[in-house]
Amino acid sequence: MREVSKGFGERLILDGISLEVREGETLAVIGASGVGKSVLLKCIVRLLEVDAGSVHVDGQDVALLERDELYDLRRRVGYVFQFAALFDSMSVFDNVAMGLRRIGTPADETVERVRDALRLVEMEGYEDRLPAELSGGQRKRIGMARAITTRPKYLLYDEPTTGLDPVTTAVIDELVLRMAGELGVTGLVVTHDMKSAYRVADRVAMLHGGRIRFQGTPEEIQRAEDPVVRGFVEGRPDLAREVA
Amino acid sequence: MSIAWTTPVARVGRATLDTAAGFGRFGGFMVSAGRAGADVRTWGVMLARHMAQLGVDSLPIALFIAAFTGVVLALQASYTFTGAIPLYFVGVLVGKTMILELGPVLTGLALAGRVGANIAAELGTMRVTEQIDALETLGYDPMSYLVVPRVLAGIIMFPVVVALANVMGIAAGWVTAINLLDLSTPEFTRGLRLFFVPFDVTFSLIKAASFGAVVTAIGCFYGFHTAGGAAAVGRSTTQAVVVSSMLILVLDAFWAVVLL
Numbered sequence: 001m002r003e004v005s006k007g008f009g010e011r012l013i014l015d016g017i018s019l020e021v022r023e024g025e026t027l028a029v030i031g032a033s034g035v036g037k038s039v040l041l042k043c044i045v046r047l048l049e050v051d052a053g054s055v056h057v058d059g060q061d062v063a064l065l066e067r068d069e070l071y072d073l074r075r076r077v078g079y080v081f082q083f084a085a086l087f088d089s090m091s092v093f094d095n096v097a098m099g100l101r102r103i104g105t106p107a108d109e110t111v112e113r114v115r116d117a118l119r120l121v122e123m124e125g126y127e128d129r130l131p132a133e134l135s136g137g138q139r140k141r142i143g144m145a146r147a148i149t150t151r152p153k154y155l156l157y158d159e160p161t162t163g164l165d166p167v168t169t170a171v172i173d174e175l176v177l178r179m180a181g182e183l184g185v186t187g188l189v190v191t192h193d194m195k196s197a198y199r200v201a202d203r204v205a206m207l208h209g210g211r212i213r214f215q216g217t218p219e220e221i222q223r224a225e226d227p228v229v230r231g232f233v234e235g236r237p238d239l240a241r242e243v244a
Numbered sequence: 245m246s247i248a249w250t251t252p253v254a255r256v257g258r259a260t261l262d263t264a265a266g267f268g269r270f271g272g273f274m275v276s277a278g279r280a281g282a283d284v285r286t287w288g289v290m291l292a293r294h295m296a297q298l299g300v301d302s303l304p305i306a307l308f309i310a311a312f313t314g315v316v317l318a319l320q321a322s323y324t325f326t327g328a329i330p331l332y333f334v335g336v337l338v339g340k341t342m343i344l345e346l347g348p349v350l351t352g353l354a355l356a357g358r359v360g361a362n363i364a365a366e367l368g369t370m371r372v373t374e375q376i377d378a379l380e381t382l383g384y385d386p387m388s389y390l391v392v393p394r395v396l397a398g399i400i401m402f403p404v405v406v407a408l409a410n411v412m413g414i415a416a417g418w419v420t421a422i423n424l425l426d427l428s429t430p431e432f433t434r435g436l437r438l439f440f441v442p443f444d445v446t447f448s449l450i451k452a453a454s455f456g457a458v459v460t461a462i463g464c465f466y467g468f469h470t471a472g473g474a475a476a477v478g479r480s481t482t483q484a485v486v487v488s489s490m491l492i493l494v495l496d497a498f499w500a501v502v503l504l
Contacts, residue, residue: 047377071383079381085374099382146382 004053005210006039013039015210016053021154026180026187028201030194032232035207037190038082041156044188045077046070057154075103078147078185082159084139086131092118092142093127099150117145120182121175137168144175148183155179157189161196169196176200194233198222206232273465277395280387287392294397298359298460302405305358306351310409313346314338314416322425331427335435338417343444347410349496352455355402356488360463363394364484367467368477376468391464395457402456403449410448451499455492462488 006014013036021027031037042048044055046062055062057073065073086095096117100110118124121141131139140160147155157176161169173196179185180200191197197204198218206214206221206229214221214229224230231237280287321337367390370376376386414436421427466484470476 042377045381047380067385071385074381075383077381079378081374081378083373085378087370087375087378088373098379098384102383146378150382 001040001044001055002053004040004043004055005051006036006043006048007051012210014043014050017207017210017212018053019205019212019215021186021188022203024180024184024186025202026176026189026200028189028191028197028204029207030191030197030204030232031207033192036210037192037207038158040207041079041158041188041190044156045074045079075099075150076153078150078152078155080140080143080147080155080157080160082162084131084136084143086139086142086146088131090130091127092123092129092131092134095131095142096146096149099146103150113149114145117149118142120148120178121145122171137164137171140164140172141175144172144179148179148185151183153186155185155187157187157191159191160189161191161193169193170199172196173199194235208232269469270465273468274461276387277391277461277464280385280392283385283388283392286384286388287396290389290393291396294393295401298394298397299401299404302355302359302401303408305354306405306409307412309350309354310342310347310413311416313350314342314413314418315420317341317346317413318417318420318425322421322427331425332431332435332438334417334421334425334427335432336438337435338421339414339436339440340444342410342413342417343448345496347413348406348448348451348455349492351406351409352402352452352459352492353489355405355455356459356492357485359398360459360484360488361481363460363463364467364470364481365477367464368470368480371468371470372473372477386468391461391468394464395460398456398460399453400456402459403452406448406452406455407445410445447499447503450503451496454495454499458491458495459488462491 001017001019004014004017005012017040019027019029019040029037029040039048043050044057044062046055046065050063057077060069060073062070062073086092087098090098093114096114097110100113105113114127115124118126121144123138123141123145126134126138126142131142134142144160160176161172164172176187176189177200180187187200189197189200201218204214204216204218204221205212208228214224214226216224221229221233224233317338318334321334322331325331325333367376370390376390379386379389418429418432418436421432422429463484466480466487470480
């Protein structure tokens with residue numbers, strides 16, 4: 001991602017952001033609510049078009065891809081949505097099988113791979129349930145299962161632990177780690193939950209005022225002296241206010 | 245001082261620009277839908293389901309409206325013709341009016357409320373809950389998956405529903421005529437056949453197909469461009485019904501000018 005800017009109307013959300021996610025790592029992007037973290041994720045798979053700058057995935061400039069090339073790329077990038085975005089008229093099985101059906105996977109292999117994905121997120125036996133019958137944490141796990149069935153190279157997580165209790169949060173964090181460990185997936189996690197970021201990330205980047213304010217390891221961010229970073233990390237708005 | 249008189253002008257200007265931009269967006273939307281039509285593999289599997297849903301779900305309301313329209317037409321024709329025109333002309337009026345005008349238009353308006361609102365609300369909810377984004381990330385073109393099968397189902401099934409509504413309306417007019425008016429079945433059918441030409445049916449079905457296209461396309465457009473939360477879904481639904489109802493009346497006049 002090079003010098004990416006994105007605004008809505010007169011409001012500039014991303015202001016010339018440059019960010020690199022290295023092969024095999026999990027990068028957490030932290031920042032206050034409404035700072036543009038989800039916008040950043042959506043720009044990566046062109047759910048939103050950038051106003052300036054460029055986004056490259058596997059060396060391809062996302063903005064220049066033709067329709068078929070874009071859908072090809074999206075199949076290599078799994079996306080876990082903030083509120084799971086499950087198709088509410090479909091069963092859990094059909095939700096998880098959607099990506100596989102799209103690429104023409106044979107029916108018996110689809111059943112097998114859906115079962116594997118549900119086993120990985122510890123949701124076996126829920127195949128016939130509808131999304132409305134699941135809790136928030138269960139929905140997020142199904143969202144993860146759906147994102148991994150096509151065996152993507154990259155996974156984008158949009159606030160995977162928001163609104164969850166501490167135990168379910170730990171379970172989701174564990175899943176993020178398993179995706180990286182067992183499947184070797186490169187991950188980009190957007191979150192404002194610092195505990196979660198420390199647990200899952202190899203590196204952390206902080207988004208503030210439309211720009212990347214800090215990049216480093218979880219240990220480095222905990223030692224950061226920038227009052228804005230410290231204010232966020234320590235949950236102390238007074239520090240950030242001093243700078244403003 | 246200048247603000248006082250320029251404000252209304254500015255509002256008109258903004259409204260004009262918004263309308264023009266809306267037409268532009270709708271044009272772009274339809275071009276994208278047209279391109280997605282080539283993706284038969286995606287919309288082909290969804291078409292039958294939408295046709296069944298649209299057709300079966302729409303029939304009760306369409307037949308209900310047509311039945312009462314047929315009753316009223318027969319009674320009002322009899323009231324109007326008394327003493328001046330032979331009563332078998334009730335059949336003429338019921339048949340011609342149902343087939344040429346009230347069958348397609350009343351069914352179209354009813355389905356704008358039912359089908360158009362349903363599509364706008366469903367797609368609007370999918371938009372605000374990121375389900376449409378999720379489709380895209382799974383490699384589906386939402387145009388092929390959501391829009392094309394709904395619009396095609398509308399174009400195919402509206403004529404079927406309107407044809408059945410026409411039959412129901414005429415049958416209700418006939419039952420009314422033989423039970424409540426001093427008219428026999430041969431007299432009613434004599435009137436029905438008097439000015440009937442097969443083109444009437446073609447005209448009715450062409451109108452119905454165009455109404456089907458408008459109702460479903462407008463419903464998809466407003467649903468697709470919903471931004472915000474539950475209130476935005478409500479707004480999109482209302483706009484879809486209002487705009488498609490207006491377009492049905494415009495198209496009704498258009499076909500009368502072009503084809504009659």
